[in-house]
Amino acid sequence: MIYTHIDTPLGTMIAAAKDGRLAILSFLGQKHFPADAKDWLRQPDAPLLVALQFWLKGYFSGMDSEPDLPLAPRGTPFQKAVWKILLRIPRGATITYGEIARKVAEEMGRPHMSAQAVGGAVGRNPIAILIPCHRVIGADGSLTGYAGGLEKKRALLRLEGIPMTGP
Numbered sequence: 002m003i004y005t006h007i008d009t010p011l012g013t014m015i016a017a018a019k020d021g022r023l024a025i026l027s028f029l030g031q032k033h034f035p036a037d038a039k040d041w042l043r044q045p046d047a048p049l050l051v052a053l054q055f056w057l058k059g060y061f062s063g064m065d066s067e068p069d070l071p072l073a074p075r076g077t078p079f080q081k082a083v084w085k086i087l088l089r090i091p092r093g094a095t096i097t098y099g100e101i102a103r104k105v106a107e108e109m110g111r112p113h114m115s116a117q118a119v120g121g122a123v124g125r126n127p128i129a130i131l132i133p134c135h136r137v138i139g140a141d142g143s144l145t146g147y148a149g150g151l152e153k154k155r156a157l158l159r160l161e162g163i164p165m166t167g168p
Contacts, residue, residue: 002037005045007054010061011153014129017041018049022073026053026128028149033125035075060130061160065092074127082108083122090136092161097140098123116140124148130157 002024004017017025017038027034044050049070056068074084086104090096098116101123106114124146126134135157139145147154 002041003044003047003050004038004041005043005047005050005054007057009057011149011156014057016050016053018047019073021049022071023049023053023128023131024073024075026131028129028153031129031150032148033127035127057130063160067092068131070131072128072131074132076122076125076127079105079118080122080125083119084126084128084132084134087123087126087132087134087137090133092133093163095136095138095158095163097138098145099140101137120146136161136163 002017002019004015004025006029007014007016011028013029015025015027015029015038016023017035025035053068053070056066056070059066060068074081076084082105083101086096086101086108098119102114102116102119105119106112123134123137126132126148129135129149135147135154144151144154144158
């Protein structure tokens, strides 16, 4: 795995890729950071990591474009099913854990799915911002959980022009 550090207005992030696909984008100190990071090779000039840095610079400047970067998040099949739904949340919109649970249940052909299980999968999203877990809110509109911290979640939502209501 190759990696680089990226300075953003919300703090330093670490990006890691394998076989030309982004596997990790996390704020330093974020929960659930991979244990194997000590074995990664620092390579800030790798084309994918350079493209990511360019996109993030635009994103934090208010650019409204979807990233076109190959992603390869590591996770269980269930986690990947949840992250696939997160990828469909458009900029400027939010979704609740319960809504994601209903969508996952439907896609898996199940009568129901636990919103709590979905919350666990959302919390383990390894590719922050690009897989927009910051757009997931509580049923009452509250800003619940974010591995990078609620202040970062709040800032990302503000940046995207998402009105924040509820507790």
